[in-house]
Amino acid sequence: MDRAADPTQRAKVSSRRHVVCRGSIGAIALAVGVTLGTVRRPSAAAAANPSPAQDRAIFNFALLLEYLQAGFYTEAVKEGALTGEVRDFAEIVSGHERAHVAYLRRALGPHARPRPQFEFGQATRNERAFLKAAVLLENAGVLAYNGQAANLTKPALAAAAEIVSVEGRHAAWVSDLAGEPPAPRAADVGEPSAEVVRKLQSTGFLKTT
Amino acid sequence: MTDPEGHSAAPPADLADLGPTLAEVDSDGALRETAADAFPLTRGELFRQSATAAAAGALGYFGAAWDDAEAAAAKTANDIAILRFDQVLEFLQAGLYTEAERLGALKPETLAWARVVGAHERAHLRAIERLLGPKKVKNPGFNYGNVTSDEQAFLKTAVAFEDLTAALLKWQAPRLDSRAIVAAAVSLHSVETRHAAWIRHLVGLQPATSAFDKPASQHKMAQLIDSTHFLVSQPKTAARKKPPYTG
Numbered sequence: 001m002d003r004a005a006d007p008t009q010r011a012k013v014s015s016r017r018h019v020v021c022r023g024s025i026g027a028i029a030l031a032v033g034v035t036l037g038t039v040r041r042p043s044a045a046a047a048a049n050p051s052p053a054q055d056r057a058i059f060n061f062a063l064l065l066e067y068l069q070a071g072f073y074t075e076a077v078k079e080g081a082l083t084g085e086v087r088d089f090a091e092i093v094s095g096h097e098r099a100h101v102a103y104l105r106r107a108l109g110p111h112a113r114p115r116p117q118f119e120f121g122q123a124t125r126n127e128r129a130f131l132k133a134a135v136l137l138e139n140a141g142v143l144a145y146n147g148q149a150a151n152l153t154k155p156a157l158a159a160a161a162e163i164v165s166v167e168g169r170h171a172a173w174v175s176d177l178a179g180e181p182p183a184p185r186a187a188d189v190g191e192p193s194a195e196v197v198r199k200l201q202s203t204g205f206l207k208t209t
Numbered sequence: 210m211t212d213p214e215g216h217s218a219a220p221p222a223d224l225a226d227l228g229p230t231l232a233e234v235d236s237d238g239a240l241r242e243t244a245a246d247a248f249p250l251t252r253g254e255l256f257r258q259s260a261t262a263a264a265a266g267a268l269g270y271f272g273a274a275w276d277d278a279e280a281a282a283a284k285t286a287n288d289i290a291i292l293r294f295d296q297v298l299e300f301l302q303a304g305l306y307t308e309a310e311r312l313g314a315l316k317p318e319t320l321a322w323a324r325v326v327g328a329h330e331r332a333h334l335r336a337i338e339r340l341l342g343p344k345k346v347k348n349p350g351f352n353y354g355n356v357t358s359d360e361q362a363f364l365k366t367a368v369a370f371e372d373l374t375a376a377l378l379k380w381q382a383p384r385l386d387s388r389a390i391v392a393a394a395v396s397l398h399s400v401e402t403r404h405a406a407w408i409r410h411l412v413g414l415q416p417a418t419s420a421f422d423k424p425a426s427q428h429k430m431a432q433l434i435d436s437t438h439f440l441v442s443q444p445k446t447a448a449r450k451k452p453p454y455t456g
Contacts, residue, residue, distance in 0.1 A: 050388075092417065099420035142399045149395040150388040157391070158383040158424070161398065165375055165422035168402030173416040176407060183325060183403035186332035187396040 055156040058148045060113045061193055062160070063104040065141050067115050068205060070097035072137060076124040086127055086177055089134075093170050100163050107159070117207040131178040133203060138171035140199045147190030285386040289344050292337055292390070294427050298377070299334035300348050301439060302370055305357060306330060314358035322367075322411060326404050333397050340393070351439045364412050366437065371405035373433055376425035 048054065073094030076082060082090050105112045123133040145164035149157055172182035200206060284292075306327030309315055315323065338345045356362045378398035385391045406416035434440065 092415070096417065096420040103421075146392075146395045146399060149382065150392040154383040158379075161379040161382050161395070162421040162423065164395070164399055165379055165402045166417055166420060168375075168399035169406035169417035169422075171399075172403035172406035173410060176410050176416075181325070182407040182410075183329065183400055186329040186400060187336070187393075188399040188403075189396045190392060 050151060050153040050156075052153065054151060055153055056108060056111050058151060058160075059104050059108055059156070060111065061148070061196075062145065062163075063101065063108065063113055064116065065137075065144055065196075065200070066097055066100040066104060068118060068200065069137050069141065070094060070101050071115075071118045072120055072124065072133065072205070073097055075120055076130055079124050081125045082127055082130060086131065089174060089177060090130070093134075093174075096166055096170070100166075103159070103163070118205050119207050120205055123203075123205070131174065133205075134174045135171070135178050135180060136199065136203065138167055138174055140196055141167040142171055142188050143191040144193065144196040145190070146188055147192055147196070149190065284340075284344075284390070287384070288386050288390050289341065291381050291385060291427075292341050293344065293346050294430075295378075295381070295394075296334065296337045296341065296346050297349060298374060298430065298434075299330055299337060300346075301351055301434065302374070303327060303330035303334050304348075304351050305353055305366070305370075305439075308353055309357040309363055312358050315360050315363055318411060319360060319363065322408060323363075326367075326371075326408075329400060329404070333400075336393070336397075340390070350441045352441045353439055356437075356439075364408070367408050368405070368412060368414065369433060371401060371408055373425055373430055375401040375405050376423065377427065377430045379422065380424035380426050 073090050076090045077087070077094055120133075122129045124130060142164060145160055145167065149160065149164075152160055168188070175182045175184075306323040309323045310320060310327055313320065356366050375398065378394060378401060382391060382394055382398065385394060402422070409416045
């Protein structure tokens, strides 16, 4: 993370704008992470060459997302306010998200973060609010995984690809149900973790302690 | 400018935006050197351009960042082989959906899908061509027969290609050498999974059947391409049965 401390630092550094922008992104990620108490380090901004330790940081970030999604769909199914295909979607997808949580927890072992507390409010009790939140969560999931893909070791990338693939399907499916374009862009360009955290925070689902 | 569905308000992502993403993952500058070649604009320039270039992105123009990017990124022979395979596949898909759109013989909702997805595949094709530069392949030429005008044949073919393309990109991702190209490839991968889920929903199939999507090799894709007989420029020799593209 610290360029000056890096003995392999190249003389050919980037433009001042690059450095300034990178610095601010890193600061935002750190600030948001500390405030939320969810992201220990700004993984995207700090990411170096792939390593098992970095895989763990990224998988823990992914685990937060999966906990959030699994909790959201499980509660929505339990609340019983959904009807027709929207309910089918929630039932099927809640199973997928719980499987993702189980996979990441197994992969992380003792390093797995604890399950955070959530508060979903109307989003699990009202179909319209549910659809809106589901579209946001699925799209955020896709861009979060895509943003970290190049930071993972090859085996971790292979595993993450099997998960993000399903998140992309969920995103298209629920967008179609919500009357939104299932594939709104030609490329799902990944987002840094700070941006993903900002989106998750905007839902108000994450209870900070 | 609006995207193929008329959603002008949604800011479509531009592949050129990979620049900023890569800048943030790069701690020692090594990756930036590659990325700067592939995506030569700075963050600020990319952001300033995003309003116009990104609006065009969904329609197939990936912005000025790609104009100078041809052949600039450091690439291994392995990465070039993978990208060339993908380029042939994008030729096939872009041609298939564009012809269906031009003939206009399919149901309106199928045509709407073909219009959006065709624009995406054409955009993917151009993006991959620019990454390959002089190493890009020529359009091998395809004959789609009645698949672009027969509703059932089209749907069956589209589901098969979208599902398998998503699986193929999953197989390729951990086999790519360049992290810059990994970041680009995964941004196409999830769009292919969206296409697959969308067309499955359209035909009444469950869009997501499993918690984990398995990869499929280039050999599998070559077999699918071979089975369609879309390729018109196959060698007219005893080698005809061999998959013409094995990456």
